[in-house]
Amino acid sequence: MAATTPETQGARADEDMLLPPLEVQAWVIGELAALVRERGYEPLVNAPLLEPSATFFPDRWAGGEASVRRLLRRLLHYAGMGDHEVEVTVYEDGPERRAEDDGKPTPLRGEDVDIWWKGQVRDPSGRPRVRFGAEAAALRDPAGVVAAAARAVARAYRQDHGLSTVDRAREERLVDLTTIFLGFGALTTDAAHRHVSKADGSFRSKGRVARLGVTPPQVMAFALAAQARARGLERAGLRRIAGLLRPNQAAFFRRALEVIDEDEILDRLGLPDPESWAAPASIRSLIPTLADDASEDVEAPEAAVVADRGVIGMNAGKPVFRVERSAALRVAKLLALPVVMLGGVVVRGFKGVELPMQWVVLAAAALGIVGLALGRLLRDRRCSEPKCGQVLSPEATTCPRCGGTIMGVISHPRERLAAEEALRRSGAERGDAAP
Structure with missing residues (x-):
């Protein structure tokens, strides 16, 4: 057994910084196990692990309301809610400038809320219709929009299945974990903390940190690693997931894989013997061509809502x-x-x-x-x-x-x-x- 030196102790301390505290690790596994008890094990181990690519999101993107609606319908399909209609309202002005009630939740920890769940109603035929809101300024960043839409759909999933809690702070954390449960984890873990830049109107650009959700990236990466271990992914599959993440999140993910034992995680999540799992569906069946919305003219050109409303029309009537x-x-x-x-x-x-x-x-x-x-x-x-x-x-x-x-x-x-x-x-x- 190698002797412990100050150098090795320091290296171990640095490694542990890549992991959430032990009590948080236990909380993550406990809440994922609760989702398994409530909704079954299939989403956690058999749902497709979505990637930000045309393979999983083949629908046309033109940066407008119809594009957001297609994206949300695709994600609802992946969440097992493909029978739900989608209603989207794109808001071109910032929250401080618009007077109408947009149903947008107040950020708790400085996170960005670019797409959000507004509620669910039933149309005259009795079919459920999920209502979402979206910030027009966010549509200039398709990659960020996909992750934000995935989180909004996870919230809709929790509401639809009676999983939501009255404690707002706890519910926000559970929404983040639900994205992992549904197979959206690579998208939302990558977007949990990222550096973005925005032109300031001159030849320079301003950088800022964009955050999706309230859960730290170390915790999201640990939850994603727990799911990967539970699925028994081979080395190639693990490398593929890490390759979808930003360097920091990839480091958190790899470190979590080192401390999660496959047999132990199966037991702690309450999963049945893998031999008894249903065979996963084929990728082709999981990614069908969705029928166009009856109200949508697929031949009509789609107006991209990407104008910078900070200048365009900002002084109308003034x-x-x-x-x-x-x-x-x-x-x-x-x-x-x-x-x-x-x-x-x-x-x-x-x-x-x-x-x-x-x-x-x-x-x-x-x-x-x-x-x-x-x-x-x-x-x-x-x-x-x-x-x-x-x-x-x-x-x-x-x-x-x-x-x-x-x-x-x-x-x-x-x-x-x-x-x-x-x-x-x-x-x-x-x-x-x-x-």
């Missing part, structure tokens, strides 16, 4: 101003900067070409002066909204980009707030004088 000023500085930059940049490349990058840098500077300065002179003859007209800046024609009464109503002319964007205040005061005075 006042903005036309900023009118000389285009002198803009034209001067347009003429001078290319000369400086091109001249610098020639001076530094071409051997045998002798071009003094001072000549480049003089030429740029001369063109800049010409630009200032020409620019004084031109007017630059733009929307005063800082996030917009759309070029406006002299005849425009509304901004074609942000939708604001042009209420006047100012000479600099910094005058916008003062102009808005003056407009409000004049409106209040007219209102006081009105009968």
